[in-house]
Amino acid sequence: MNQATWTALDDYITDRFVPADPVLAAALADSAAADLPPHHVAPPQGKLLHLLARLMGARRILELGTLGAYSTIWLARALPPGGRVITLEFSPKHAAVARGNITRAGLDDVIELREGAAIDSLAQLVAEGAEPFDLIFIDADKPNNPAYVRGALQLARPGTLLILDNVVRNGGILDPASDAPGVQGTRDALDLLAAEPRVSATALQTVGSKGWDGFALALVIA
Ligand code: SAH
Ligand code: DHB
Ligand code: MG
16 A cells, blocks of 8 residues: 555545546645645545535535635535635635636635635624625644644534534654644644534545545534
8 A cells, every 4th residue: 555556546436426526626726836735635625515515505604724726616516506605715826826726717706715715704704794604614724733733613503514624734743742743733723623612523534646644524413
């Protein structure tokens, strides 16, 4: 078992279950051409996010960490007419690429990209009295994950699903003394979810083209 096998198997799954899509392909191509880091979810994971959103009948989705809007487009395409994604991105460069990809996808009226630090945008959404979101995908800078979980809980209702990406990091989160960036933040976020009576949570390890990583899922129950 090695990375080449995991990637080949992701390709095998993608061949079967993720139809070739010029809009998503162009979003990845433009992201790569602009030198954005290759941190987008893998195609089978994008489809999983899409299916989870459909399964829930999500109408309002919040995303932290847009990058080139690859996951954003997958999520937006799960919405019924009138649904909305708000996606938060700190980097003006990433936001510019994302805007181009969103426009090409024909999703300008569905996706609202808010530029700035996600901490500030979360506080702004709370201050605005934003309606609760149905699904919140947390995939920005990992050191802030505890603050993102707390912010997400303020914008949730019973029935909201929180999804955190990158909770395994090649096993890195097993090391309580790790100084790798993001490990402490993700460990603290998982501990916070474990101790939070408002959620019922689990986490799943994944392998694939993104290596060995994982998602945490937390259903808000109160
Ligand atoms: N969800 C995307 C990948 C996001 S990568 C996908 O799967 O397609 C993480 C993104 O978080 C990067 O674009 C990075 O610029 C952004 N980011 C980093 N720090 C941030 C912050 N403080 N606030 C908001 N976004 C941030
Ligand atoms: C990184 C961030 C991500 O969101 C991801 O899915 C993969 C890698 C990173 O910062 O290294
Ligand atoms: Mg990620």
